[in-house]
Amino acid sequence: MHPIKKWHELIETGNKEIYDEILADDVVFYSPVVHTPQKGKEITKIYLSAAGNVFGDSKKESAPKDSFSNFKYTKEIIGENNACLEFENTINGIHLNGVDLITWNEDNLITEFRVLVRPLQAINMLHKMMGEMLEKMNNQ
Amino acid sequence: MHPIKKWHELIETGNKEIYDEILADDVVFYSPVVHTPQKGKEITKIYLSAAGNVFGDSKKESAPKDSFSNFKYTKEIIGENNACLEFENTINGIHLNGVDLITWNEDNLITEFRVLVRPLQAINMLHKMMGEMLEKMNNQ
Numbered sequence: 001m002h003p004i005k006k007w008h009e010l011i012e013t014g015n016k017e018i019y020d021e022i023l024a025d026d027v028v029f030y031s032p033v034v035h036t037p038q039k040g041k042e043i044t045k046i047y048l049s050a051a052g053n054v055f056g057d058s059k060k061e062s063a064p065k066d067s068f069s070n071f072k073y074t075k076e077i078i079g080e081n082n083a084c085l086e087f088e089n090t091i092n093g094i095h096l097n098g099v100d101l102i103t104w105n106e107d108n109l110i111t112e113f114r115v116l117v118r119p120l121q122a123i124n125m126l127h128k129m130m131g132e133m134l135e136k137m138n139n140q
Numbered sequence: 141m142h143p144i145k146k147w148h149e150l151i152e153t154g155n156k157e158i159y160d161e162i163l164a165d166d167v168v169f170y171s172p173v174v175h176t177p178q179k180g181k182e183i184t185k186i187y188l189s190a191a192g193n194v195f196g197d198s199k200k201e202s203a204p205k206d207s208f209s210n211f212k213y214t215k216e217i218i219g220e221n222n223a224c225l226e227f228e229n230t231i232n233g234i235h236l237n238g239v240d241l242i243t244w245n246e247d248n249l250i251t252e253f254r255v256l257v258r259p260l261q262a263i264n265m266l267h268k269m270m271g272e273m274l275e276k277m278n279n280q
Contacts, residue, residue: 120173
């Protein structure tokens with residue numbers, strides 16, 4: 001199955017087992033906030049799960065209540081081995097516009113996952129929320 | 141000519157007259173820093189010119205000296221009427237990774253130009269430099 005189709009399945013169902021099916025072992029995650037690339041499947045799963053909880057891609061109680069309703073992908077540009085998915089969301093009344101920039105290998109496994117977010121106000125909020133979410137997940 | 145080919149010509153030559161050939165009158169510019177969309181050809185030209193000066197797409201003296209050398213597009217995903225161009229740069233020793241998300245109409249004129257930048261440190265720097273550049277341009 002096309003990795004982007006699979007990715008949408010993950011977002012829609014919140015089924016985090018799909019990470020294991022779509023991420024390459026040597027996948028690298030590039031955060032919108034931090035410069036240092038996060039290398040490997042485990043750390044990438046943690047960051048994507050935390051982002052998912054913050055954005056409310058699943059119905060987990062850990063997600064902030066008002067983040068559920070309005071995360072949506074607004075644009076999709078698909079290349080041969082990469083894709084650019086644009087999204088919009090409103091969290092705590094702050095509008096957030098971002099891009100998932102995804103590259104996969106010949107086995108249809110994701111090797112690179114970059115997230116970029118605008119505007120500055122949304123990144124500052126995301127920075128704070130991601131920090132809190134990662135700490136919360138770490139304590140569970 | 142394909143709008144992205146034309147865009148690359150602008151970047152490579154620094155010929156800002158090309159803006160008039162590729163931007164629709166009702167183009168909207170979405171800054172990486174500010175939420176409010178900037179509507180119209182004139183304001184979009186100003187923002188893209190300022191960004192060009194900061195990033196050093198032209199050899200103008202107004203561009204910071206160390207920003208010239210290493211701006212480069214690193215990925216390009218082209219859709220039917222939109223494209224995602226990823227770029228990298230280092231300014232003042234700070235690494236900057238971004239995306240131009242460009243949409244055009246049936247006349248091949250750009251109707252939407254979004255710029256997203258990561259990581260946070262780079263956006264903060266860009267925020268400051270864009271402010272200074274817009275003021276400088278305003279005083280010329």
